[in-house]
Amino acid sequence: MxxxxxxxxxxxxxxxxxxxxxxxxxxxxxxxxxxxxxxxxxxxxxxxxxxxxxxxxxxxxxxxxxxxxxxxxxxxxxxxxxxxxxxxxxxxxxxxxxxxxxxxxxxxxxxxxxxxxxxxxxxxxxxxxxxxxxxxxxxxxxxxxxxxxxxxxxxxxxxxxxxxxxxxxxxxxxxxxxxxxxxxxxxxxxxxxxxxxxxxxDFSTPLPNAEIHNAEKIKMVYAGLLGVAQGVLKLCEKLDYSKVQFHIYGAGAEQNAIESLIKNQPDLDIVYHGEVTRQLLHQVLPEYDMTIIPLLNRIYGSVPSKIFEFARLGIPMLYFGGGEGETIIKKHGLGWVAEASNYEDLNTVISKLDTSKLQSKNRIRIQETAFENFxxxxxxxxxxxxx
CATH class of the missing domain: 3.40.50.2000 (Glycogen Phosphorylase B;)
Known part of the structure; x- marks a missing residue:
C-alpha cells in the first residue's frame, strides 16, 4: 500500500x-x-x-x-x-x-x-x-x-x-x-x-424528473458560493424577471447584500433559500427548470465545476462566463450561452429560451452525456x- x-x-x-x-x-x-x-x-x-x-x-x-x-x-x-x-x-x-x-x-x-x-x-x-x-x-x-x-x-x-x-x-x-x-x-x-x-x-444520481416546466415563469436556480467572482448580486440587479423566477442557494461575501436587495425591492422575483448541504442540494436542484452559471468577468483558466455536477444531475444550464466553460457547454449541448458580462445579451437569451429543452427527454440526454464524457x-x- x-x-x-x-x-x-x-x-x-x-x-x-x-x-x-x-x-x-x-x-x-x-x-x-x-x-x-x-x-x-x-x-x-x-x-x-x-x-x-x-x-x-x-x-x-x-x-x-x-x-x-x-x-x-x-x-x-x-x-x-x-x-x-x-x-x-x-x-x-x-x-x-x-x-x-x-x-x-x-x-x-x-x-x-x-x-x-x-x-x-x-x-x-x-x-x-x-x-x-x-x-x-x-x-x-x-x-x-x-x-x-x-x-x-x-x-x-x-x-x-x-x-x-x-x-x-x-x-x-x-x-x-x-x-x-x-x-x-x-x-x-x-x-x-x-x-x-x-x-x-463522483456521486450516484437518479434519472431526471419527468416533465418539469408547466408554470408561467421559468424557475431558474443558482447554487454555489456567493462571492465577488460569481457576481450573483449584480445578476440579481440586472435580470429581467418577466420570464424567470430566480432561486438562490449558497453563502459568501455577497450574501448580506443580496438579502438586503430582496428586502428593499420585493418586486424582484427572487427567492433566497440560504445554505444547505450538498446532499440536500442534489435532491432539490432537479426540481428546477434550469440553472445559471455566472462569472462577473471572464477569468482565464477558470472552468466552473458546476458544469460537470449539474450535467450529472441532468439540469439544463445557462452559462454566463466565457472562456473554456462556454466551449464545453456548446460542445456537449448542455444548454445555452450568453456573452460574458453582457447582461442585455443574457436577458435576450432568456427571453428566447425554447422551453421544450427543459423537459425530461433533453435532461436525460444531458445526464447521459455527463456519464459518457465526465x-x-x-x-x-x-x-x-x-x-
Whole structure:
C-alpha cells in the first residue's frame, strides 16, 4: 500500500467546489489501495470562522473512511482587508512548517494551489530528489486576481508571480483543471509534465424528473458560493424577471447584500433559500427548470465545476462566463450561452429560451452525456498511472 499526502486549504465539512474536489480525490485514491492522509486547516470556509466543535484547538486529528485527516490551526478570516487575509494564509503556513518538522512525510505529496503562499510553503519545505511533489492548480493565481481587479501590476504582483513560478518549476507534476491552465504552464516550462484533471463529481444520481416546466415563469436556480467572482448580486440587479423566477442557494461575501436587495425591492422575483448541504442540494436542484452559471468577468483558466455536477444531475444550464466553460457547454449541448458580462445579451437569451429543452427527454440526454464524457473513475485511473 503506497502512502500519499494531500495538502489543501479546503476539506469537508467545509462546502464548495474545492472541498468536494479534494474529498473525492482522497476517497478515490483510498479505494485504489493508497494509504491517504490529508492536511487541512481547522474548518472555517466560507464564513471565515472556525466551525463549532473545532474551536479552541491547535490541531484536530481524525480518521474518516480510512483517511487520516490532520486539521491544523489557522487564524480564520474572510475579511476583504488584504492584510488580514495575508495573516490567515501565513498562520496556516506556519502550522504546516510545524507539522513538517514533527511528522514523517510520505514520498508522494499532492499540494493544492492556490493559495500560493500555502503551496509555496509546502513545495519549499518538501521538495526532494526522493519525493514526488504534485501541484494541483485550480486557478491561475495571481493572474485571476488581476482579471478580477483584486491586484494591480505592482511589486506585490511581481512577487506573487515569482512564488507561482517557483511552485511550478519545482513540482514534479502539475495538474490543471482546464486546458487553459496547462497551456499557460507549458508556456513557462515547456518540458514540465502536466495532466488535465477536471473537477468531475463522483456521486450516484437518479434519472431526471419527468416533465418539469408547466408554470408561467421559468424557475431558474443558482447554487454555489456567493462571492465577488460569481457576481450573483449584480445578476440579481440586472435580470429581467418577466420570464424567470430566480432561486438562490449558497453563502459568501455577497450574501448580506443580496438579502438586503430582496428586502428593499420585493418586486424582484427572487427567492433566497440560504445554505444547505450538498446532499440536500442534489435532491432539490432537479426540481428546477434550469440553472445559471455566472462569472462577473471572464477569468482565464477558470472552468466552473458546476458544469460537470449539474450535467450529472441532468439540469439544463445557462452559462454566463466565457472562456473554456462556454466551449464545453456548446460542445456537449448542455444548454445555452450568453456573452460574458453582457447582461442585455443574457436577458435576450432568456427571453428566447425554447422551453421544450427543459423537459425530461433533453435532461436525460444531458445526464447521459455527463456519464459518457465526465467520468471521475476513468480520469482517476489515468492519473494513478502517473504516481
Amino acid at each position: 503506497k502512502d500519499i499526502l494531500i495538502i489543501t486549504n479546503y476539506f469537508p465539512p467545509e462546502t464548495g467546489a474545492a472541498s468536494n474536489r479534494i474529498f473525492h480525490l482522497a476517497e478515490g485514491l483510498q479505494k485504489y489501495n493508497f494509504k491517504v492522509s490529508v492536511i487541512t486547516p481547522l474548518p472555517n470556509y466560507p464564513k471565515g470562522k472556525v466551525l463549532e466543535g473545532y474551536r479552541g484547538r491547535f490541531k484536530h486529528t481524525s480518521t474518516e473512511n480510512n483517511i487520516t485527516i490532520s486539521r491544523l490551526w489557522i487564524y480564520a478570516s474572510n475579511s476583504k482587508n488584504k492584510l488580514l487575509r495575508l495573516i490567515a494564509m501565513l498562520s496556516y503556513s506556519f502550522s504546516l512548517i510545524w507539522f513538517f518538522a514533527w511528522n514523517k512525510i510520505p514520498k508522494t505529496v499532492i499540494i493544492q494551489s492556490p493559495p500560493l503562499l500555502v503551496a509555496f510553503t509546502s513545495v519549499f519545505f518538501l521538495r526532494s530528489k526522493t519525493r514526488k511533489t504534485i501541484v494541483n492548480v485550480s486557478d491561475l493565481w495571481p493572474l485571476a486576481g488581476l482579471e478580477l481587479g483584486a491586484f494591480k501590476k505592482n511589486f506585490s504582483y511581481k512577487l506573487l508571480e515569482k512564488i507561482e513560478h517557483f511552485n511550478y518549476r519545482h513540482a514534479n507534476l502539475v495538474l490543471g483543471q482546464s486546458e487553459e491552465i496547462l497551456t499557460y504552464i507549458k508556456s513557462l516550462y515547456p518540458k514540465k509534465e502536466t495532466f488535465l484533471y477536471r473537477n468531475y463529481p 467520468g471521475f473513475s476513468n480520469q482517476l485511473i489515468q492519473f494513478i498511472k502517473l504516481l
